[in-house]
Structures are given as C-alpha cells and as structure tokens.
Amino acid sequence: MAQLLKLTLSEFRNYERLVWSPDASLVVLTGENGSGKTNLLEALSLLTPGRGLRGAPLAQLGRDNAASWGISARFSFDQDVLELGTGMAGAGESARRVYLLNGQQVRNRDALDDTLSAVWITPQMDRLFSEGASGRRRFLDRLVMAVTPHHARELLAYDRAMTQRNRLLQTRFSEASWLSGLEASMARHGVAVAAGRREMVQQLCLFAQSSLGAFPGVNVTLLCSVADQLEHNPALAVEDWLREQFAANRQQDRERGRATFGVHRTDFRLSDLQTGLLAASASTGQQKTLLMGTVLAHARLVEDYRGMPPVLLLDEPLVHLDRNRRGSLLEIVKDFRTTVILTGTDEAPFEDLRAQARFVALKHGEFLG
Template sequence: MPRLLKLALTQFRNYERLTWQPDNALLVLTGTNGSGKTNLLEAISLLSPGRGLRAAPLAQLGRNGSEAWGVSASFEIDGSPVEIGTGAQAGADGSRRSFLFNGRQSRSAAGWEQAPSAVWITPQMDRLFSEGASGRRRFLDRLVIAVTPQHARELAAYDRAMSHRNRLLQTRFGEHSWLGALEATMAQHAVAVAAARNDVVHLLSHYASTALGAFPAIQLRMDCPISDRLLQHPALAVEDWLRTRLESLRDQDRTRGRTTSGVHRSDFVLSDHQSGQQAAQASTGQQKALLLGVILAHARLVEDRRNAAPLLLLDEPLVHLDAGRRATLLESVRGFRTTVILTGTDVEPFAELKSHARFSVLQQGAFLPS
C-alpha cells in the first residue's frame, strides 16, 4: 500500500522550508486557521496528476509571490521507494511547472501512471452540490483518474483539441478541413472520457449500494448526453454522432466564443439510495455524509482495481457531521493501510484515534515540538 515517508517543501504557500517524515500511516494535523494544514495537503495533492486540491493558478503557489517553489516526496509502494517532485522555476517567459518521477523528468503529471493516486475533500467541497457543475466534474474526474490513470491524458487531449477549435472558429472559420479534424479528435477523446466516467460511476454505485455504519447507501448516475448514448450505442457510432453535432454547432459556437456541447459540460447526480433524495436538495450535513460515503466507497474500489488504496487527504472532515457519522468515519480510517491525513482545529474530536494515529500540531507553517 502507498505510504508517505517524507515530504519536503520549499517556498510553497506559507512554508519557507519544511521537511516532514511521518512515522505512521494514519496522521492527524491540528492547528488554528491559517497555520498551513490545507497548504500541506495541497502540496501532497500536487504530486498526483492535475492541478491539486485547490486547482490554483501556478502564480499563487509560491510563497509571498515567489515564482520558484518546490514540492518533493518519498513514498513506499509495494516495499519499494518512489520519489516524486514538482515545482516551478522563474524564466524569461514566466515560471513553468516541471515534474520528476524517480529522477526522470516528465512534461506533465499525466504520465505518472505508476505514482500513488490521491483523493481528497476540503471545506470548499461542502458546496459541491449547490454550485455549478465544473466543481463536480473535477471531483468525478479525480475519482476516475485514481482508478484509470490514462483518463488524465484523455482529458488533456480533449481540452487541447477544444481550445484549438475555439480559436480557429474565431480566426479562420473557413478552414473546414482543419475544423473537421479537430472535431474528430474531440469526439474520439470525448467518448473515451465519457466511457471512463460511466465505468467508475457504475462501479461506485455498486460499492456504495449498502450503508456503511451511519453513512447512507448511495446511488450515482451521469447527467450527460454522450454518456447516455454510450449505454445504447457502440463507441464508434457515438463518435460519429458527436463529430456531426460539433460540425452543426460551428455557427453557434463561433457566436458564443466557446464549444457548447461535449464532455466538458457533463455533470453527475448523487442521491441517497434508500430515499432517493438528491444531494442538491439535502442539508449540508447530509451532503457531507453522501460525499464522504463516496470517498470511502471509492477507496475500496481503487484498492480492488489497482491493488493499492489511494492516499486520503481529508481536510476538516468532521465538520457538519453528527456524532454517529463522526464515529463511523474515524472507525473506517483506522482500517486503511495507505497514508490517511485528517485535519482539524482541535484535537478533541479525533480522540478516538489517540491509540492509532500520530498527532501533530502546525503553527505558522511549522510543526510544533511534540
């Protein structure tokens, strides 16, 4: 199982320099707001494909506006050490992010298919089902990438083709052959993205179909025309349909300045399996319970599929949970063999983990002596 052995930060967020060598798989970090708990989790999240748990612009990651910053970590996976690093250096054209995996440089983290996967929740995700679909897509794609790392490459390829198409619609609208080639590329990658999402949503519904302690059984379904068509038609037929649709929307998309149809507009629906109540209509506490239920089911799914559970980064996970659900969550994380990090402002809510977890206190970007 993946386990974090060492984390080193340089000029990252509120950390000037930090070296942390956790000696337990289950870790509880406490400290006042602004002490650096979320920043530390964000640093770990940047060592997996994507833009991290905040999806922050590169310019925001350096300490006090620094263009140069670095994050590196050592993991143990199947008894072998794995070294991963990422960071940015100032250059003539601005800072650029770089990636290292076992000393080998990579153009992007999308190629790290052997790196440990990571999933997370943050307080901002408490609004996941009351705000726009973009946050839900990012959350779902993070779950898919943990099961199928290739999904990150498909997403990136789709986004590149869409960006080129949007630009071409504005600058060289008459280049029909070029537009057609881009739309064919978009359709190919869109179908791959939708198929991977369908697969994970189906599996998650299965894994979460029974209640886990105080957490309810959960049902998920995609809200996406492309995903729906894949349930009824072969992939090549769906590619042809989407390519034709994109061609028919060129005038509209040119006027609006964006692509109006595709997997970048997909959504998913999460609901209580027994009552049928959707998360969007549930209370904040119920939404948090449904979200954590998905995370716990997903961890079991990834362990079965990849023989290695994902790293769990749980930022303020106990907020909005009643006593029963808090107890269920704390009992569940004790059973994970991968690294699990929980954060909070106070130690007392995590008292049940005293004999199982390593507790540490952060203050102004540094660990206090234990």
C-alpha cells in the same frame, strides 16, 4: 500499503522550507486557520494526476510569488520505496512544471501515473451540490484519474482542441477543413472522456451499494448525452455522431463564443440509495454524509482496481457531521491500510484516535513541539 515516509517542501505556499518524516500512517494535523494544514495536503495531492485539491494555477503556488517551488515525497509501497517530486522551474514565459522520479527528472507526468493515487475531501466540497456543474465535473474527473490516470491526458487534449475551435470560429469561420480536424479531435478525446466517466460511475455504484459504518449507500447518475450514446453504440459510431453535432453547431457556437455541446457540459446526480434523497435537495449535513459515503466507496474501488488503497487526505472532515457519523468516520479510518491525514483546528474532536494516530500541530508553516 502506501505510507508517507518523508515530505519536503521548498518555497511552497506558506512554507519556506519544511522537512517532515511522519512516524505513523494515521496522522491528525491541527492548527489555527491559515497555519498551513490545507497547503500540506495540497502538496501531496499535486503528486497525483491533475492539478491538486485546489486546482490552482501553478504560478500561485510559490511562496510570496516565488518563481520556483518544489515538493518531494518518499513513500513505501509494500516492498518498494519511491521518491516522487514536482515543482516549477524557470520564470516568466519559460516557467514550466517539472516531475521527478527517484531524484531523476522525467519528461512528463505520465511516468508517475501508476505510482501514487489519492482521494480527498475539502471544505469547499461542502458546496458541491449547491453550485454549478463545473465543480461536480472536476470532482468526478478526480475520481476517474485515481483509477485511470490517462484520463487527465484525454481531458487536456479535448480542452485544447475545443479552445482552438472556439478561436477559429471567431477568426476564420470559413476554414471548414481546419474546423473539421479540430472537431474530429474533440470527438475522439470526448468519447474517451465520456467512456472513462461512465465506467467510473458504473463501478462506483457497485461499490457504494452497501453502507459503510454510519454512511449510507449512494447512487450516482451520470448526466451526459455522449455517455448515453455509448450505452447502445460502439465508440467509433459515437465519435462520428459527436463530430456531426459539432459541425451542425458551428454557427450557434460562433454566436455564443463557446462550444454549446460536448462532454465539457457533463453533470451527475448523487442520492441516498435507500431513501432516494437527492444531494441537491438535502441539508448541508446530509450532503456531507452522502459525499463522505461516496469518497469512502471510491477508496474501496481504487484498492480493488490497483491492489492498494489510495492515500486519504481529509481536510476538516468532521465539519457538518453529527456525533454518530463523526465517531463512525474515526472508526473507519483506523482500519485503512494507507496513509491517512485528517485536519482540524482542535485536537478534541479527534480524541478517539489518540491511541492509533500521531497528533501534530502546525503554526505559520512550522511544526510545534
């Protein structure tokens, strides 16, 4: 069980200094808009692979544009206690992200990969199926990283190679060997990214076959030509095929100023397993129900894979849910063997948790009472 024992924030978002030692694994965090509820969840999410629940640039995380900020959290994992930390050090061009494990700075994020996993829901996800594919890709990649943290490295390597190729196509188009090297890197990392997504979707569909409480079983369909190739061909053959696609598209990509083909254009469809209703065609409330069902199924998948459930960060989770599903969600979180933090503007909707949860109120970055 991953239980949060202590959280310390310094110059992070609207927190000048916060030291919080929750005395329960189930917490309801309430407060007016702007009080710092989401910022606190974001701080915890930044201790996992990726860029946190907002995906914000690091320079925006400091309080009042502070150059340096810090997050430290102590967790108990069954018999072990670990202290995880991250922050920004330096200023200007020398500013860099730092990571700490048990008070000691580590060279990179990799050292923390197997320590903590978290799954979250935010109000921004309510638009996941009505906006462009980029948000859905980020959501899918977060699901992958919770199970296989190295997925973040593959994404970063692919993006770096693609950015360099885009620049080279505009400035030195005749450098065929250089372009070939970058395209080989894109193909290698791109196939790894597609394989990770494909494996996640397959496993998620297995865990999401059955409903959980009032949340239906869901079906996830990956829309990715690279993953389709992996269905029938070995990875090395798909790398060769993908490299050939990049080379054939050089002129077109040069004219458009971007790579027009690759795993950076992946999308997915989500639907109700029983009725076939597509999330893209559903009402806002139905979309939230399908999304919540997906997140809960994913939490079970993570527990099966890692032997421990992920931390659940549920920001305004009851919004758009009907009374039956609100009650069902509150019953479900009572049984999770992990830290679960739910937020809302008022305590009343969470009253059914009064006997099991610790209720905490925030105002202007400080706890009340």
